[in-house]
Every structure is written in C-alpha cells, then in structure tokens.
Amino acid sequence: MGCCRGFLQIVSFSLQKYTLILKWFAEFDFIFAQQKRPMSLFLFWLFFGIGILIQAIYLLVIFGKTAFYSGNTPQSTSRNEEGVTVVICAHNEFGNLKTLIPKLFEQDYPIFDVMIVNDRSSDRTKRLLEKMMESFPKLRSVTIKYTPPHCTAKKYALTLGIKVAKHDVMLLTDADCLPETNQWIRKMTAPVRNQGKTFAVGFSGYEHKPGFLNNWIQFETLLTALYYISFGLWKKPFMGIGRNLCYRKDFFMNAKAFKGLWHIEGGDDDLFLNQYASGQNTAIVLDPEATTISKPKETRKEYLIQKKRHLHVGKYYRGSDKRKIGLYSFSHALFWIGGIALLIYLGLAQSWEQFSIVFGIILLRSILLTVIFKAAEKKIQGTKPPKNIWMLDFLYLGYFWILGTISHQAKDIQWK
Template sequence: MLSSLAFCLLIQLYYVLFVHLKLANATIEEIPAVSRKPVSVIVCARNEIANLNQYLSTLMSQNYVEYEVVVVNDRSWDGTEEYLDEMDKKHPNLKVVKILDNDKFIAGKKFAVTMGIKAAKYDWLVFTDADCMPATENWLLDMQQPADDRVEIVLGYSPYLKRRGLLNALIRFETFFTAANYLGFAIKGMPYMGVGRNMAYKKALFFKNKGFAAHMHIPSGDDDLFVNAHASSNNTEIRLNPDGHVWSEPKTTWSGYLKQKKRHFGAGKLYKSKHKFVLSMQIIFQFLFYGFFVGCLFLSREAQYVAGGILLFSIVIRSLVYPKLLKRLNYGDLRWWFPILDILLFLFLTLNGFLAMFGKKKVDWK
C-alpha cells in the first residue's frame, strides 16, 4: 500500500515539476509596440444583451491600427439584435452577422463560429466571448499574428473574475488547473487544447481542415477540439503577458457550472489518444493517491506516519510551485487555499464525470 502511494506521488511530481513548473518559469515576452497585420475578432452572441452592453466597447477600443469585430447574433430574442444594429451605425469596424431560425442548419455555437469566420475579412482570427473583457487595450497587439509565419495558432489565457463564495473559488481554481495543463504542455511541445475566450488562428487553417466537420455533432469543442486536431509543436505559441489576458464572467450557480463542465467533458472524449492518455493518467493517479492514503490509515501506526510524510512531501513540493504559478495566472489570492481546493476540485471532477456519463446527453451551448 505504501509503495503504491509512493508510486502515485512520483506520477504526480511529473506533472508538477515537468509541466507546471516549466510554465511557472517560462519567460513572458513583451507585447509588440506596433501591429503587423490586420485582424478579425470573432464573437458569438445568443441573448447576450447585458454582456454586450458592458463589454463590447472594450473590443471596439483596442490599440490596433487595422482590425474588425465580427459579432454573430445567433437567433437572439432579448434585444441583442436592436443593440447591435445601433452599435453597427457607430463603429465602422463592427460587422454584424445574423443567424435566423431555419430548419436547414444544425443549431449550435460551431455553426455560429463558422458563419463568423466566413464573414471575416482578414486571415488572422482572434476569438473571444460576449461575456469577456480584455485586460487592456493592448490585447490585440499581444494576440496578433506572430512574425514567424509558420505559427498558425496562438493560445491565450482567460481568468475568471473574482466573486464571493466557494463556487467562485472552485471555478477559478479549476480554470487555473486547466490553464496550467494546456499552457504547460504547449511549452513542452504537446499543445492539446485552447480556450475560446482568448485564442487565435489562421482562417486558412480552418478551411484547409474543413472547419468543424469532424466533430460538428458535439455541442462543444469549437475551441479545444479544433486545437487538439491541428496544433503541433511547430505551429503553436502561447501568450502569458497579463496585458493580453481576457477576463470572463464566471457561472454563479452550481447547476450552470455543472452544465458547462458537462459540455467540456463530452468534447474531451474526442481528443487524440496520446492526449487522453496523459490527462487520464493525471486524474487516475490523483484518485489513487488519495485512495491509497486513506487505505494506509487502516494500517499500523508506523505505516500511518510514513503515509502522512508522503502526503506532506506532496503538499510541500506543490507549495513551492503553485503559489508562483497562481500569481502568474492572476489567482494569487488562492495560493493559501490550494491544498483544500485541490481536494475539492478532485471530488467535483469525479462527480461531474459520473453525471456526464449517466445524465442526459443533449446539451445546448446557450
């Protein structure tokens, strides 16, 4: 039992020391002072009048010479259409795409994203959501097409805004954990996902690979499945500069958060086999680590002391890595709570996985 516990610790340390620590120590590049090529920003909105009213202006006031903002109004009925019509008159670089109810297409965010891409004027596409706000007016300077034309995908970072309560702390810690993984593995040369609140890629890459055709039947995955299928160590870069972050509104109810994570769980099933293996091992060995630790508590007093020492060693090692990484990813206030949140997140992900497997299958994007 103790040997199994120690082995699980070694597996944990691989992710902490060779993935997350690499991200914590990565150099943060300065944001370019000038724009290189024009950019199209894609935003999909379905009944987002409140968020558009609050955040669209931050997209329209970016410090970038030539760019457009393409907002796709996906069958909204809350006043979004009227608001966008008014904004369209005020901003020459705003382009509004309307999707009407029609039985001839499959409703969903991927269709809305595809319509936005088709309407985009420029080849470099930057993606965000209606409930998102760039940290600064230099966001597009950071997410613009790199000077190296071989780079076809740029993965940015999008933290959630701080609110009161356990749910908010758990959401932000889960976002931190997800970002530590996908950004850390991208640095290691194995990019496997991106977050649609802040990412970019070439329009040519989208059409060359027939868009979302391979996974159009999955409600989610317009971001992570596309990156998973087409990102490589040669064509992908990440962005860490705080001025290039995009802040997002978190879910405020447990049911809303569970629904969101259920969509993400469904997309993960279609990841490449090597990515599913690496991510599954991370969760499985974390599960086994806590399981073996509890099992050791029923052994001799000496075994209990050894098990406690292994657990303490695990916490100490992570305490040397995660506070710095939490601060880098704008969650510095969580650094004193991460051991507790780590256990709570593990329990939540286990519950979410169970509900996703046995709950109802149909999940809408909005």
C-alpha cells in the first residue's frame, strides 16, 4: 500500500504543477512549428498519456485489489455470538416491510432483534408493524411523528432507532433491501463481534431487470463499490453504504456521530464513515453471502433524484478522499478526450500507423476494464456483470461531470 500511496502523492503533486509544465513546453513551440506539428497535437498526446497511466494504476493496482482478491475476510477463532439489532428506517414502506420482515427472521443467527423506525408514515405501516409484532416477538418499532427543524429526517430517525436498540452491535439496511442469504447477519457482523472492529462495510446491489437504465445502475453501483471496497482493502477506507453497514451502538453514541452533519441531507452512512473510519478500525466484508439486494429505480427521474442526493454528499468528504475519486475521474476524462481527439486528428491527417497505436491502446484498456469488472462482480456479488461495459464507461464521462456539477450546486436535496 505504501507504494500505491506514494504514487498517488506523486501524481497529485504533478497535477498541481500541470500548468507550469505546459508553459515550459510552450516555450519550445518552435520545435513543433519547424516539424509542422501544431502544439495541439502534443497536448492531445500529453492528455492521453497522463490519462492512460493513471487509469492503469487504478485498474490494475487499486481496483485489482478487489478483482483479484483471494480468500475470505480473515475470521477470528473466537465464536462470540453476542446480540445484534438490525435497524431499518422506513417512511411509507408498507409494501416493502411486508416482504422484508419475515425474510429477516429467517436469518441463521441465535441472538438478534429487528428495530423498525416508522418515520412519519402516512400509509398502513404502523398497523402492519403492530400486527407483525404479534407474530415476531423479536420485532420492535418506534414511531416518529415529526422531525425537529434543526435535523434532517433520516439522521434523526436513525439516531432514535439506535438510541433505543436492545443490543450493542448495529446492522443497518433499508426497507427496500433483502438479504441475499440467511448468513447475512453472521457474516456482516463478524468483524465487529470477533475482531474488535468499529465498522464492517458490506455491498448492496440492485435487482437485475431488462432495459438500459437497469444496466446503467448495475454499472454505476459496481464502479462505486470498486472505489470504497478497494480502498478499504488497501486500509484507506473512506465511505460505506447504509444499505449494508455494521457498527457498535456505544461508538455511535459516544462519538455523537452526526455532530456537524445534521444540516446535510444524506450522509448518514458515507459521511459518518468518512469522519471516523480508518485502516485499523474498519473491515471490508467481501462475501456474496453477506450482501443485500435492493429494488432499483425504474424511471430516469427517480434515478436522477436519488443520484443527485448521493453525489451532493460527496462535496463534504475530506480533501484526500475527494482526490481518490477525483483523480480517477480526471484521468478518465483525459484518456477519452485525448484519445478521441487523437483519433480524429490522425485520421484526418491519414497517419494510420499512429492512429492504429491510439486505437489499440483504447481497445486494450476496454478489454482490461471488462476483465476487472467481471472479476470484481464475481468476488463481490457472485453474479454476472453489466452488459457493454466499455460503452457504459464512455457514457460515464458525461454522467460524472454533468450530474456531479449539478448535484454539487443543488439546494433541493431530500430523503423522503
């Protein structure tokens, strides 16, 4: 990891000096003029070269940590099976809870209960919970009738749920999620119970459905997972997702976890981890038996609202963690912009030898990207990867920069 960290520091330093380098090369513009090669061609090659270099490091070294991960997460010999409370915040989730609650009580774990935080629901959620508590004695609920003006709804609901939780080990998911297996509680809480970890970070995917939108959701979800799982495996964790996250109640309460975050809509999971997670206190649970599956958005409007909220939170990350994502996206843009510009320029100039080199590099990266994604999907979830990864990767160029900019400036972010 020291080598990888050193490389990232060098690259970050180089990018800061990028403008000075361009000015230095501009002083030697007469060389290109004498050779009848415009400065723009040099810049295209420079962009393309920097992009492919950083992309190779991310794909092979950083994301490769997940894709080529061997063995299971190390387990302690301890068989501590202390109690676990599964915490779920629900706002008008009658239909989802009706399916989820019986599924949770199929878990193969001896001591656990389920806490449903009924957050201002106007549907039949309260009546459903009352009825189900008769059938499931380990089901508990707390009802929230209003949210204080200084708090955001999800954080307030989650805090109340954790505060009244019976056990110290908290396992979080959402109302529209389902555990993939009956080993979910056991596998996800093991690092906290048996290894003394503060956080255990897991993966939550989405149901596979036909259509381009769902294929895109699968791609974007897997890419996001490659970020936080890979850096977590490199002992540099910076985020997790509330659909599959474990930590201790005592730590949450003692740290006053949402202090300074109450005004931010979202971030009850990733911003919390961003503040407190470290290589020593956080474990990544990379096991298909420890995953959850969620219902994907089925319209572009719903999806964009969801992603705008997720991307908006990113601007509150620590600077070093912003660079972990930003450096990949920046090099991704340099690679595609430089590569396409070179293909157009060299094609018009009929410089077919150089054209073939650029095209070959783009093709080689597309193959490498597909291999990494396929291997990572198998390790993380044990299912098939998205279709046409190379095409989705190209479209990600516009998605990140356009939607990311809009989300960064957004003022109308809401949970529900």
